[in-house]
Every structure is written in structure tokens, then in C-alpha cells.
Amino acid sequence: MGVENVIELRGVSKALKAFTINNMDLQIKQGFVTGFIGANGAGKSTTMKLIMNLLQPDSGEVSVFGLDYASHEKEIKNRIGFVYDSNVFYESLNLKDIGRIVAPAYKNWDQKQFKAYVDQFELPLNKPIKKFSKGMQMKASIAIALSHDAELIIMDEPTAGLDPTSRRELLDIFQEVMVDGKRTILFSTHITSDLERIADFIVLIDKGEILFDKPVYELQEQYAVVKGSTELLDSDTEPHFIKIERSPNGFHALTKDAAKVKEVFGKHVVIEEASLEEIMFYMKGVQNQYD
Amino acid sequence: MTNLIRRDLIIQKFQLYLFIPCILFFIFAGSHMSAFFIFVFAGFFIPINAYSYDEKAETNILLNSLPYTRTQIIASRYIGAIFYMAVSIIITTALFYVFNRPFTWADIAIGAGITLTLFSFSFPLFYLLKPGNIGTAVTIGFILFVVLSGPAVIFFEEYLTPVVDFLVSVSSSAIYLSSAGIVTALYAASWIISQIIYQRKTF
Amino acid sequence: MQIIISNSSKEPIYEQILKQIQTAILSGELAEGDALPSIRQLAKDLKISVITTKRAYEELEKAGFIYSIVGKGSFIAEQNLDVIREKKLRVIEEQLSAVISNSKEIGLPYEELQELLKLLYEE
Numbered sequence: 001m002g003v004e005n006v007i008e009l010r011g012v013s014k015a016l017k018a019f020t021i022n023n024m025d026l027q028i029k030q031g032f033v034t035g036f037i038g039a040n041g042a043g044k045s046t047t048m049k050l051i052m053n054l055l056q057p058d059s060g061e062v063s064v065f066g067l068d069y070a071s072h073e074k075e076i077k078n079r080i081g082f083v084y085d086s087n088v089f090y091e092s093l094n095l096k097d098i099g100r101i102v103a104p105a106y107k108n109w110d111q112k113q114f115k116a117y118v119d120q121f122e123l124p125l126n127k128p129i130k131k132f133s134k135g136m137q138m139k140a141s142i143a144i145a146l147s148h149d150a151e152l153i154i155m156d157e158p159t160a161g162l163d164p165t166s167r168r169e170l171l172d173i174f175q176e177v178m179v180d181g182k183r184t185i186l187f188s189t190h191i192t193s194d195l196e197r198i199a200d201f202i203v204l205i206d207k208g209e210i211l212f213d214k215p216v217y218e219l220q221e222q223y224a225v226v227k228g229s230t231e232l233l234d235s236d237t238e239p240h241f242i243k244i245e246r247s248p249n250g251f252h253a254l255t256k257d258a259a260k261v262k263e264v265f266g267k268h269v270v271i272e273e274a275s276l277e278e279i280m281f282y283m284k285g286v287q288n289q290y291d
Numbered sequence: 292m293t294n295l296i297r298r299d300l301i302i303q304k305f306q307l308y309l310f311i312p313c314i315l316f317f318i319f320a321g322s323h324m325s326a327f328f329i330f331v332f333a334g335f336f337i338p339i340n341a342y343s344y345d346e347k348a349e350t351n352i353l354l355n356s357l358p359y360t361r362t363q364i365i366a367s368r369y370i371g372a373i374f375y376m377a378v379s380i381i382i383t384t385a386l387f388y389v390f391n392r393p394f395t396w397a398d399i400a401i402g403a404g405i406t407l408t409l410f411s412f413s414f415p416l417f418y419l420l421k422p423g424n425i426g427t428a429v430t431i432g433f434i435l436f437v438v439l440s441g442p443a444v445i446f447f448e449e450y451l452t453p454v455v456d457f458l459v460s461v462s463s464s465a466i467y468l469s470s471a472g473i474v475t476a477l478y479a480a481s482w483i484i485s486q487i488i489y490q491r492k493t494f
Numbered sequence: 495m496q497i498i499i500s501n502s503s504k505e506p507i508y509e510q511i512l513k514q515i516q517t518a519i520l521s522g523e524l525a526e527g528d529a530l531p532s533i534r535q536l537a538k539d540l541k542i543s544v545i546t547t548k549r550a551y552e553e554l555e556k557a558g559f560i561y562s563i564v565g566k567g568s569f570i571a572e573q574n575l576d577v578i579r580e581k582k583l584r585v586i587e588e589q590l591s592a593v594i595s596n597s598k599e600i601g602l603p604y605e606e607l608q609e610l611l612k613l614l615y616e617e
Binding site for chain 1: 294297301302304305334344349350352353355356358359360465492493
């Protein structure tokens with residue numbers, strides 16, 4: 001099955017004060033939800049800004065829908081819905097006026113759809129945004145992002161600041177917009193349980209470097225947390241693990257080849273499915289495991 | 292592009308209610324001021340106020356995430372400034388007329404010329420500053436203005452007003468045309484500089 | 495047909511879907527030519543990722559349980575029912591053989607085994 005890439009980063013480098021992105025390659029597949037994970041400051045927001053052309057790479061190429069920003073900026077952005085982790089809308093304005101500013105910018109703005117989301121999220125139209133709670137601001141951004149028939153929806157921490165009920169409600173909406181298969185979602189989060197439910201692909205970034213980009217089931221099947229006695233560890237067995245934590249009571253380690261570990265250690269160790277959170281934790285500081 | 296220009300009105304709708312009272316205040320309380328000075332204030336008011344909203348990094352992130360190019364964002368600022376200045380001056384002229392305050396066409400022309408010159412200097416300066424520092428710059432500017440307003444008024448009274456009076460009296464089309472040419476060139480240069488600065492800006 | 499997914503089960507989610515659809519086919523609940531929900535619709539309804547559902551459908555297709563027509567969706571395939579019944583029967587035979595040999599080991603008479611089976615079957 002031919003999978004097309006909606007976003008492609010080829011050899012992108014960008015030096016910033018805080019850190020550097022060096023020769024990054026990244027492909028985001030059309031029709032799927034890609035979850036972008038990594039610790040704070042790992043480079044998630046910077047990568048997203050590069051994708052949005054808010055930052056321009058020092059070298060390398062960024063293309064979206066197969067188009068480059070130099071000559072197709074408007075067309076690309078017409079087809080993108082964006083949600084940022086902080087409020088970007090004029091704080092003193094109410095949602096109605098923000099709608100008035102944003103709507104004419106898009107070719108396919110759907111006022112009815114916008115109204116429907118506003119109603120569904122129970123957002124007040126006449127209250128200034130600055131009086132919205134963080135969750136309401138997020139929902140307002142999402143309502144705008146989903147009201148112009150965007151094919152690519154880019155969200156930076158969209159579920160941060162939302163209570164569990166609202167988070168579930170949003171995940172349902174994201175799944176709903178994915179049903180027709182025309183859309184692609186890229187979203188960063190550190191609430192990894194949200195991704196475990198809806199993400200198709202997981203991209204892990206650390207220190208400006210992509211550590212892996214895999215379908216979720218591969219992570220669930222191949223990665224595992226292994227626990228056992230430290231006596232089992234030696235130069236022959238250690239290479240089966242990505243990272244090992246030792247304590248007087250034994251070791252905890254992450255492997256990306258659960259089947260092999262099972263074969264080597266058999267019943268001498270406990271093997272558990274690794275959650276995204278655990279994978280993130282163990283992979284921090286580990287250099288490129290891309291394969 | 293017109294959307295971007297229209298945006299300026301939506302974001303400052305509350306300040307717009309202040310616009311006419313302010314002008315009226317100047318017409319009545321500022322009877323000692325030259326008419327052109329009021330035109331400068333009127334022309335400057337809306338565009339600079341709109342600009343102050345673009346100070347925030349968040350606003351720039353919003354504008355640059357919407358389907359606009361950076362070239363358009365700058366162009367809307369420069370075209371919008373002329374447009375709002377013109378509308379403001381028309382409204383002010385109407386108010387002058389209604390309240391019988393004397394003025395000449397030269398006042399309007401000179402007011403517009405000074406306003407555009409002010410825009411030419413302030414826009415690139417603001418784009419050059421880091422977001423967040425513009426507020427500081429405006430505050431410092433305001434303090435300087437308060438401190439210097441005494442001398443400034445004297446300066447205006449003593450030097451600028453005679454210059455204006457001179458221009459009015461000479462009324463030579465050559466002088467007007469060359470002044471207009473200089474202001475236009477200045478505005479165009481400012482536009483290009485802002486464009487270059489904004490193109491390289493990161494948010 | 496309804497599919498119930500357990501997130502806490504050790505069994506991968508795609509396998510749970512696979513098995514439940516298989517069961518529905520074998521029990522006759524799903525007949526030849528019946529349409530399955532679209533991959534994306536099912537993902538949404540089950541609140542799981544698209545790729546997981548996709549994987550379940552791909553495995554079902556590989557095993558010949560279903561076929562897909564681009565733009566139309568996935569349908570229950572025809573030929574397999576007998577073959578699969580046959581296969582399942584063979585598995586049942588094997589399992590029963592194990593039961594019988596176990597029974598013989600402890601000297602459980604046929605009548606009692608039958609009784610036990612009947613009891614469990616009707617449970």
C-alpha cells in the first residue's frame with residue numbers, strides 16, 4: 001500500500017541558542033495520527049515551528065504536501081490547521097471577533113462547522129479570550145483548526161491543561177475527523193496515554209535528534225521492560241538492552257527486541273510491555289537507535 | 292491582504308471609541324496648537340495603536356501560521372497605515388469643519404507628510420526590536436516625550452511652525468512636489484527595510 | 495457484530511479484533527459477502543488507532559477470511575468457511591485426544607467424562 005508523506009524534512013539543520021537540530025530527517029505519513037514525544041526542551045516545538053515555517057532551516061529542506069514554502073506558502077497554510085501550546089489569539093478579543101479575523105484568511109472556512117464546535121465545546125462567543133481557562137483556550141484553538149477543512153492538523157501539546165473528561169472528548173473528535181482518511185494529524189504531547197489510544201506512529205525526539213519513528217504496534221511488541229537479577233548481566237547479555245538501571249535488588253532495563261530477550265533469559269527475568277512513558281524515560285540520553 | 296488591514300479595526304474597536312473624543316479634545320483644548328499638529332496626531336493614532344498589538348510574539352505566530360506570507364504582512368502594515376491615516380484625516384477635517392476651527396490644505400498636507408515620516412522611522416525600528424522590548428521602547432519614548440514635551444512644544448512653536456508658515460506662504464508647487472517625493476522615497480525605503488528585517492525574524 | 499476490546503489484556507489489540515471477527519465468521523454471525531465496518535470507522539468506534547485496526551484487517555485478509563475492494567471496503571470471503579471448520583475440527587480433535595489420555599491416566603470412565611463435558615458445554 002502506497003503511503004504518502006504529508007510532511008518531509010530532509011537533512012534539516014537549525015542552530016538555536018538552546019540547542020541544535022542536526023541533519024534531521026522526518027516523514028509524517030498521510031492519513032495517520034503521528035504522536036511526537038520527548039522531554040521538555042527536546043526540540044518538539046522547534047521541529048513544529050520548522051514545519052510551520054515560523055523558523056527557517058539553516059540547511060536542508062522542509063516540504064509539506066510535497067510543496068516547498070518558498071513558492072507555495074499560502075497554499076500550504078490554507079491546508080493546515082494549527083494548535084499551539086500557548087494562546088496565540090488576541091487576548092482582549094472575544095471568540096466572535098477572532099472568528100472574524102481568522103475566517104477570511106482561509107479559502108475553505110466553514111462558519112457552520114465552527115459554530116458547531118463552539119456549541120459542542122460550550123465556548124462563550126462574547127467573552128474575551130483572556131478570561132478563558134487554559135482548557136477553553138485550547139478548545140477554541142481546536143475549533144478554529146478544525147473549521148476550514150484542513151488536511152493536516154498540527155498540534156503542540158493540545159491536551160495540556162485539559163481535564164480528563166475534556167481530553168477524552170477531544171480524542172474522540174480527533175478520531176472522528178480521521179474517519180474519512182483524508183486528514184493527517186501530527187501532535188506533540190507529554191501525556192503519552194493519549195497517544196497510546198489514538199496514535200498510529202510515534203516519533204521520539206531527544207536533544208534535537210529523532211531517536212525513532214515507528215508504528216505503535218511495533219513499539220508494543222518489540223520494546224519491553226525487563227527485570228531480573230544483576231547476576232544475569234555480563235558483556236554478552238548487556239547488548240540486548242538499550243539502557244540498564246542497576247540497584248542492589250536487581251536490574252531494570254529496556255530492550256527493543258523482547259523476543260530475543262525471552263529466548264536468551266527465558267524464565268529468569270520478568271518481561272513486561274513497555275509503556276510509551278517508560279520508553280521515553282529509558283531512551284532519554286540514549287543516542288540514535290534509528291533502524 | 293484587505294483582511295489583514297480590516298483586522299486592525301477589529302482588534303482595536305474599543306480604542307476607536309476614544310478616537311473622536313481625543314480629536315475633539317485637541318480641537319477645543321488645543322486651540323493654541325497648530326492645525327497640522329492635530330492632523331499628525333489623528334493620522335498617527337490608529338496605525339500605531341494597531342501596531343502595538345503586533346508587538347507580541349504570539350500575534351506574529353498567529354499571522355504567520357495563517358495563509359499569509361511575510362511579504363503580505365508587511366505590505367498590509369504599510370498600506371494599512373496610509374489608508375487609516377487618510378480616513379483619520381478625513382474624519383478630523385470633517386470635525387474641524389463642523390466645529391469651525393480654521394485650517395488650510397497645507398496643514399493637511401504637512402500633517403500627512405510628518406505622519407508618514409514618523410511611520411517610516413518607527414516601523415522598521417519596531418520590527419528590529421525583539422518582541423517584548425517594543426513595550427519598553429514605547430514606554431521610554433513616552434517618558435522622553437513627557438520630559439521633552441516642554442522643549443518640544445517650544446521647538447514646534449519656534450522652529451517648525453515658522454517653517455510650516457513659510458511653506459504655506461511660499462506655496463510653491465515645486466517645494467510641495469519635492470517634499471512629497473522625499474516622503475514617498477523615505478516611506479518606500481522604510482518598507483523595504485522592514486521587509487528585509489521581518490523576512491529573517493524567528494518566532 | 496460487536497467487538498469488545500480489553501486494554502488491559504496481554505493479548506495485542508489487533509489480535510483481539512482478529513479473533514473476534516474470526517469467531518463471528520465461524521459461528522455464522524458474519525456470512526459471505528457481509529461488509530465489515532471501514533478500518534477508520536472501526537478504529538473510531540473502538541477508540542483505538544487506525545493502524546491497529548488496519549493490521550487486524552490485513553492479517554484477516556492474509557488468512558483469507560476477508561477481502562478488500564479499494565474504495566468499497568472489506569467483505570467476508572467465501573471459500574474459507576469449510577476449510578476453517580475443518581482446521582478447527584482438527585484442533586478440537588487434538589484437544590479432545592489430550593483430554594482422553596489425561597482421563598485414562600487417572601482412570602476416569604467414559605460416562606463420567608461425557609457427563610463432565612455435557613456440564614461444561616451447557617454452562
